[in-house]
Amino acid sequence: MRQLEKVYLLKQTPLFMQVKGDHLMALARFMEERYTQPQEVIVQKGDDGETLYLVAAGRFQVSNKEQVLAQLGTGSLFGELAALVPEKRTATVSSLDEGLLLSLSHDAVQSLILLQPEIALDIIEYLVRRIRENPYQMYTKTILAQLPTRP
Numbered sequence: 001m002r003q004l005e006k007v008y009l010l011k012q013t014p015l016f017m018q019v020k021g022d023h024l025m026a027l028a029r030f031m032e033e034r035y036t037q038p039q040e041v042i043v044q045k046g047d048d049g050e051t052l053y054l055v056a057a058g059r060f061q062v063s064n065k066e067q068v069l070a071q072l073g074t075g076s077l078f079g080e081l082a083a084l085v086p087e088k089r090t091a092t093v094s095s096l097d098e099g100l101l102l103s104l105s106h107d108a109v110q111s112l113i114l115l116q117p118e119i120a121l122d123i124i125e126y127l128v129r130r131i132r133e134n135p136y137q138m139y140t141k142t143i144l145a146q147l148p149t150r151p
Helices: 003-011 021-030 080-084 106-115 118-133 135-146
Strands: 032-036 041-043 051-057 060-064 067-072 092-095 099-105
Touching: 003 021, 003 051, 021 099, 021 106, 051 080, 080 106, 080 118, 099 106, 106 118
Parallel strands: none
Antiparallel strands: 032 099, 041 092, 051 099, 060 067, 060 092
16 A cells, blocks of 8 residues: 555544644654454454554454444454553454555654654543544443442
């Protein structure tokens, strides 16, 4: 994938749409390509995570055990929280067909924030919008996390 194609895709995502063009070019250089096969597990719930993924092509499924939480297509992001603060993955993401992901590590995100500190405000705004769009899910997740699990 060419750098300009990466920049265009980044510019379409809510997390990066406010980032300046020259910084998007730098960001695109940080991004690594990962081609996927059908049914390939990209991230597994409970694994350590520190990478953000941007879907460049293909369809992906987000699940929690047997429950499908979402289906993602071109332009969708996942793992953005782990790229900001490395932690255990909260869901499993698998490819539904052949695909292409662009990945961005925690270190690359930190470098970008140091290069362009105002992106931190854009990231905060994006995360607040996400929480506001689905506060019930955030509340439910917090309550469920406090319940004891069955052996």
